[in-house]
Amino acid sequence: MSALDIPQKIWPHSEIVSDLAEVRKHAPLTHVLTNIVVTNWTANVLLAAGASPAMVIAEEEVSDFAAIAGGVLINVGTINSFDAKAMKAAAIAAQKAGTPWVLDPVAVGALRYRTEIAKDLLEYKPTAIRGNASEILALAGAVGGGKGVDSTASSIDALPLAKELATSTGSVIAVSGEVDYITDGKETIAVPGGHILMTKVTGVGCSLGALIASFLGVQKDALRAAVSASAVFAIAGSKAAERSSGTGSFAVAFLDELSVLGT
Structure with missing residues (x-):
């Protein structure tokens, strides 16, 4: 598939500006269960965007917190058996409370344990799934060819299966790459831009999943x-x-x- 085959709807700039303004106005409480490598960076990204991050990870607390948050991120980057229990509890609570939540399947396909956990979490209906091409391919059941947390496939390569995954799960799928593609299975939006340096700083991609969770708190x-x-x-x-x-x-x-964006 080439970019020419993708419906290139132009997303209204006014809606992007409006959504960011709503985040800054309401500071949605965003419950972040993420990996130890990116916790501080992710919190700073959400604060910069105007959201209110809460890095609540204890199994004894996550159910209560997920139920009151505006949005939840579950990122399996450095998952262990303790995290797995907390993430499952948070996903169950979010689904029960109607809290939108985002799954970031970091390095899924590269390692069996995290792949099984991520696929199990699909049962609790994530509102959105954000990953690189290899991760999305693996979550959809293909061989993604990922190298650790890095993708060896392009976002356009993953799009056909991303659309199928969106249809089968009911989740919006956001495939990160040189061009990001976001699809609900019926409609596909291309988001160009960014820079190669974004792939050279730890946690940039992971924090995008958290930002999506924040935006879901107002949109x-x-x-x-x-x-x-x-x-x-x-x-x-x-x-x-x-x-x-x-x-x-x-x-x-x-x-x-x-x-300062949008200010």
Whole structure:
């Protein structure tokens, strides 16, 4: 499949601006169960965007918290047996309470344990699933060819199975890559932009999943929320790269650009 085969709907810029303004206005409480590598970065990204992050991970607390949050992220990046129980409890509570939640299947397909857990979590109907092409392919049942957390497939390669996964799960699928593709199985939106430096800073992709969860806290149209969050990320990444000299300055510039975007 080539990009020419994809319906190229232009997502209204006004809707992206409006959704970001709503995040800044309401500071949606975002319950983040993520991996130990990216926790601090993810919290800073959400704060820069105007959301309110809460990194509640204890199994004894996650059910209560997921039920009151505006959105929940479950990221399996450094999962262990304790995390798995907490993530399942959070997913169950979110589904029961009607809290939108996002699954980030980090390195699924590369390792059996996390692949089984991620597929089990599908039972609790994530509102959105965000991953790179290899992760989405693996979650859909194909051989994604991932190298650890990195993708060896392009986002366009994963799109046909992403659409099937969206249809079978009822989730919006956001495939990250040089061009992000977001689909609900019927409609597909391409979000270009960003910069290669976004792949060189730990946690950028993972924090996008958290930002989608924050946008879901103010925007009930899951496709729109995922597109708006992805577009905000791409714009901030592009602007940050213009004034960066390397990965370190890019990380700081990205948070700066995200914090002033739309203001």
